[in-house]
Amino acid sequence: MSSTNGTRPVRVTVNGTVHEATVEPRTTLSELLRSQLGLTGTHVGCEHGVCGVCTVLIDGKAVRSCLTLAVQVDGSEILTVEGLAAADGTLHPLQEAFSAEHGLQCGFCTPGFLMAVYALLTEKPDAGEDEIREVLGGQLCRCTGYQSILRSVMRAAAQFRESKLEWVR
Amino acid sequence: MEWATVKPAAFDYAAPTSLAEALTLLGDPDRDATVLAGGQSLLPMLNMRLARPELVVDIGRIPNLAGIEEREGALVFGAMTTKAAVESSALVLRQQPLLHAATKLVGHPQIRSRGTVGGSMAQADPAAEYPAVAVATGGWMRAVGADGERTIPAADFFVTCLTTGLAPGELLVEVGIPALSAGTGWSFTELSRRHGDFAMAGVAVTVRLDRAGCFEESRIVVFGVGDIPTRMSAAEELLRGERPEPSLYRRAADAVRDAFDAPMSDIHASAEYRLHLAGVLAERGIADAVARAHPGEEGPNR
Structure with missing residues (x-):
């Protein structure tokens, strides 16, 4: 146990790389990712769990990084949108599907959509349209519209069922 | 750190690894301590600074608290x-x-x-x-x-x-x-503007029907209207011994609307609208619960 007024060390694996950082207890995971680790692909919108742009994976589960303290995830594995594309910049098949079906316009909400959908499909490869819609309902998009996002995900889901290995990060 | 945009006010943090340690921390009368479980209600309140605890006690690292x-x-x-x-x-x-x-x-x-x-x-x-x-x-x-x-x-x-x-x-x-006992009918209905939002009003119902198909016991709980989830005793009493039928559900819905002196009223829904919803949802909820009930069935839980 520890109780401290000051900063404390945290060790997290983000996109396969181990990071050690020193944070105040009040530092949220989104803040750690963006300001300290420089991973600004995770966006921040409402900061009270409603909009979903800050969604990342913690130990395989989609969560709001704005509603999680960095100190809570000490020892955890995090996947952010930067971890989707290959090292050489080749887009992840899920990102390709969003591109092909016009699943983004301004792109602000896209990282959250991608991570929420990635978590769903890797956990439930056979997720049907209802389950996909439910997850999309937890992410706000104010310009593209949900129909093209749904088409993107349906396309990605069909592709995922055929070639899982290319997918999992 | 070159730049930071922290939202919550500063607090002290402890992550006890035993229940005893957690109780010691929470029992200190000189410290304004708050429990952090999953954080899905606390973090918004911290981010908006509606909550400004001195100490946050994270119970997430205490073994055997989940299951x-x-x-x-x-x-x-x-x-x-x-x-x-x-x-x-x-x-x-x-x-x-x-x-x-x-x-x-x-x-x-x-x-x-x-x-x-x-x-x-x-x-x-x-x-x-x-x-x-x-x-x-x-x-x-x-x-x-x-x-x-x-x-x-x-x-x-x-x-x-x-x-x-x-x-x-x-x-x-x-x-x-x-557990729901065998034969018990149930329903859970709520209305929110978007799926996943807090309910403007909601109703949970359980009913048991006797061998003759009449109401033996029912529980009707309305939430999102009063300060706490509230049992609708008058409506439950009205159903007792009666044969299920739509006109009875409508009377029960009236009793639900009459049960609140000061319904919540805010930007999401007026008091009047919440009351209206409570009645509508109760009427539907009772009907749905009755449809799921098996009359006269007793015995062990499923």
């Missing part, structure tokens, strides 16, 4: 059990379908992955689903404090908006939800 087990006809949930675990539990779906249905209405999968059973109960939001389930099913809370442990019936646990019967220094460790 679902069957005990004496009830499903017992460790306080740190996530909504996602409840949602995917075959035991819950089989034994307590009302709780399963309510879980699907709590936020989104992205929230249910971290939000906990104990957190929802201790938060006691008037519009939250879990407190309503606890009251409708006759559930209970087990709390541990410096002076030992006690079990609090759900009916006594919720005191008013965001306030429970937990004493200072006490920690909620377990939530018991009795």
